[in-house]
Amino acid sequence: MDSSVPLVVPEINGSDARKHQGIIANPNCTTIVALMALYPLHQAFRAKRVIAASYQAVSGAGAKGLHELAEQAKGYFSGQPSSPEVFKYPIAFNVLPHVDLFLENGYTKEEAKFLNESRKIMHHSTLRASITCVRVPVFRAHSVAVNAEFEQPVSLDRARDALAKFPGLELVDDPGLNRYPMPLNCAGKENCEVGRLRIDTALDNGLAFWVCGDQILKGAALNAIQIAELLPQ
Secondary structure, eight states: OOTTSOBOOHHHHGGGGGGOSSOOBOOOHHHHHHHHHHHHHHHHHOEEEEEEEEEEOGGGGOHHHHHHHHHHHHHHHHTOOOOOSSSSSOOTTOOBSOOSOBOTTSOBHHHHHHHHHHHHHHTOTTOEEEEEEEEOSOSSOEEEEEEEEESSOOOHHHHHHHHHHSTTEEEOOBGGGTBOOOHHHHTTOSSEEEEEEEEOSSSTTEEEEEEEEOTTIIIIIHHHHHHHHHSOO
């Protein structure tokens, strides 16, 4: 979080990349996926507060995480369970509300990154945010459930329009046809997907939504390539 190092998601703050002093940082994958949907809504209604929960794929822990899930799933059905090594507990058929190290305030480093990076990327120092990061038995692509409160009244039509027009994001939101983002569909895909839009019943000027994205592509490698493409050749 060095103030002299730009932290960049090109669709959001691409111009920051040109202010670098030799180093440009790639944000955390969970932050990127969530902000791809939150930022266009912030532009439309001005975000004030965010409560979120992530559903993070095991590939976020690398190839060993993928292998551990596969082996534990096979062992579950064969009656030969394997001991966890990458994660603290078995990940197959389980969810772990624990991603990264715990801090003194009870949050994890992953959760702290979400607040600090969101503020920096969005140039929004007063944004209030709290997230619970959860590891789930999914091989690839992270999902985030978001409840956001805005300063201005929220309209579903305006929200859908803002999301549908935002580059790198696809609106997949038709409950009548059971269409909504899923990590299985986002794995290997460059764009993120957002759906399950609804007026939040607990927050003033609130909107609830669900966003998915491939954390290896948009959450990491693709985002880095997009940053490089912004720079003079």
